Amino acid sequence: MREKTNFFILSFMIVFFSCNFQSEKEKSTKVITSEKIKYYVDRFNKNDNEIYKQFIPNNRALKFLSQNIPKIDLPEKSIEETYYFRWWTYRKHIKNTEDGFVITEFLPKVFWSKKHNTINCPAAHHIYEGRWLKDPKYISEYINFWLFKSEDGIRQYSFWIADAILAFNKVHRNDSLLSNQLEPLINNYNEWEKIRKENNQTLFYQLDVMDGMEMTASGRILNDGVEIFQIDATRPTINSYMFADAKAISKIASLNNDIKKVEEFEKKANKIKQELQGRLWNKNLNFFTVLPKIYEENTKPLDIRELIGYVPWYFNLPDDNEEFSLAWEKIKDSTGFAAPLGLTVTEQSHPFFKISYEGPECQWNGPSWPFATTQTLKAMANFLTNYSNNKTVSKSDYYDLLLQYAKQHKIKNEEGKTLNWIDENFNPFTGDWISRTRLKNWEGKGWSKEKGGVERGKDYNHSGFCDLIISDLIGIKPNINKSLEINPLIPIDWDWFAIENIHYQGKEIDLIWDKTGGHYNAGEGFMIFVDQVLVLQKKEIQKIFLKF
Numbered sequence: 001m002r003e004k005t006n007f008f009i010l011s012f013m014i015v016f017f018s019c020n021f022q023s024e025k026e027k028s029t030k031v032i033t034s035e036k037i038k039y040y041v042d043r044f045n046k047n048d049n050e051i052y053k054q055f056i057p058n059n060r061a062l063k064f065l066s067q068n069i070p071k072i073d074l075p076e077k078s079i080e081e082t083y084y085f086r087w088w089t090y091r092k093h094i095k096n097t098e099d100g101f102v103i104t105e106f107l108p109k110v111f112w113s114k115k116h117n118t119i120n121c122p123a124a125h126h127i128y129e130g131r132w133l134k135d136p137k138y139i140s141e142y143i144n145f146w147l148f149k150s151e152d153g154i155r156q157y158s159f160w161i162a163d164a165i166l167a168f169n170k171v172h173r174n175d176s177l178l179s180n181q182l183e184p185l186i187n188n189y190n191e192w193e194k195i196r197k198e199n200n201q202t203l204f205y206q207l208d209v210m211d212g213m214e215m216t217a218s219g220r221i222l223n224d225g226v227e228i229f230q231i232d233a234t235r236p237t238i239n240s241y242m243f244a245d246a247k248a249i250s251k252i253a254s255l256n257n258d259i260k261k262v263e264e265f266e267k268k269a270n271k272i273k274q275e276l277q278g279r280l281w282n283k284n285l286n287f288f289t290v291l292p293k294i295y296e297e298n299t300k301p302l303d304i305r306e307l308i309g310y311v312p313w314y315f316n317l318p319d320d321n322e323e324f325s326l327a328w329e330k331i332k333d334s335t336g337f338a339a340p341l342g343l344t345v346t347e348q349s350h351p352f353f354k355i356s357y358e359g360p361e362c363q364w365n366g367p368s369w370p371f372a373t374t375q376t377l378k379a380m381a382n383f384l385t386n387y388s389n390n391k392t393v394s395k396s397d398y399y400d401l402l403l404q405y406a407k408q409h410k411i412k413n414e415e416g417k418t419l420n421w422i423d424e425n426f427n428p429f430t431g432d433w434i435s436r437t438r439l440k441n442w443e444g445k446g447w448s449k450e451k452g453g454v455e456r457g458k459d460y461n462h463s464g465f466c467d468l469i470i471s472d473l474i475g476i477k478p479n480i481n482k483s484l485e486i487n488p489l490i491p492i493d494w495d496w497f498a499i500e501n502i503h504y505q506g507k508e509i510d511l512i513w514d515k516t517g518g519h520y521n522a523g524e525g526f527m528i529f530v531d532q533v534l535v536l537q538k539k540e541i542q543k544i545f546l547k548f
Contacts, residue, residue, distance in 0.1 A: 029522045031073070031512060037062065037065055037084065051107070051108075052092075055094045055096045061088060068133045070132055070500065071499070074497050076403065076406075079403060081406075081420070089461065092107060092459050093105070095117070099116065101141040102141075104461060105122050106456060109452075114150065114151065114152070120146065120161075121159070121212040122461065122462040125374060125463055127164035128464055129467045131467070132171065146159075158206055160245055162246075165181060170478035173480065178256070182249070185245070201295075202272060203272065203280075204239050208235070208364070210230070214229055215359070215360055215362070216365060217346045218235075218290040218306055219233065229360065233290045233291065234290065234292065239276050244269075247269045273317055277317075279291060285304075286323065288309040289305065290304075290306070310375070310376045310380070311379060316386055320389050325390060328390075330347065331401070334348065336349070341368070344368060344428055355434070361451070363425065368425070369424075370422065370426070373405050374464040378471075381398060395491070395492075396491070399473075408426055433457065436457050439457070474497070475489060476511075478504065483547045484504065484545070488513075494513070498511065498513070507548060508530070509530060510529040524539075
């Protein structure tokens, strides 16, 4: 009761301060200068071979980023540098078309892409990341493209589209757009039920390659030990996505006052949740694993751990119990997924784990994939902040993995110079970008046009990073109901950090932590500014709720 009372008082005080105490001394001083972005953009531009240009070329990158992205200032410069690098690469993929703005995965045209060279496999990552841009038109039009203009591209790969749309609207809420999007979201969900469910089963199946994950070790098990490019299975990924989309559709329907759809899709979500927990949880391994496409009452999930077993936590799906929490012990185990330079996508103790430079250039049987690392880090952040049975890992474990991921974003060029880089699959033992090493001299003939051409994977937009920093490390947790939770996962030894220019539901949010007040000289402690007015100041970092 006391907690609810304190929350009410805090919410009242924030609204009161915002409306009535806007004196000059409460005004934010904007502690991060414009030179911060310029420093990084100038360096990235200087080191870049700009092979492919779209709507915002390098010579316009500084202006676009200065106007659109939240600025950060962090003690750990590896994370800060990668944050600005990933925004710098993200804007390369903004493409202006006759159907509005879209976001691409590859900069060159690849034959398996759909309309406007789009691929829906990483599109939810694009939306989560792009929701933090000040101007909502890029992602708003991208969403509109998928729902109304993408033809058959919307279900080419698995895609948690409704969940991502709701996440976008938590930052840039637009009820009229959400209302228009409800029917196509429901139609999309219904089509998935038609094409990816068997014999009235609750759970969905998917080809591993259509989950964006070809040559999986679980697929090999299902194929009697023989390697195979693709195979159907009942997987934690697509079922978590469909759970999340059902929950999101239910929420959007409630905003639209469609009570019938609220109840229908809440029921769908609950059925998937219970069936996923009951059928995909491997009690021998303490992990969510894969079932065959066709399964019977006594069919057991496969005895192999893959990183996709953490995806349910990306959507806060699993119950908060001690048994499920045991899965997280493998994230820091070198027989599990922990490697010197990145997380492996298959547990290393399994005989089918491999790092291969033969066969298809993209394999999900061992290498580190930024796509999966993004999912796992958000799942881990959710586990730490939203669950009570979470003692199997710590904030320190999370930070170590986030820092490791940030440091992956490098490559040594032919002259031995280290450059900022993001590509496809990564060797977590050597630091080599595997597909690039193979593609640059494919079959001894150099770059293959059929495979996507020169530097296919350069600036690869198949994962997220900036959203992990804003929403999870710094802890900006958007809510649809004109409120905001702030719950940082920053290291205990950080005495300062700042983030500015978060454009959130019509407000501008700045957050400053300065333990002594001597670093920024803008005040002491944990300070939150709304529209450049100080609304909250605490001596220590803590979980905060703001009500606007």
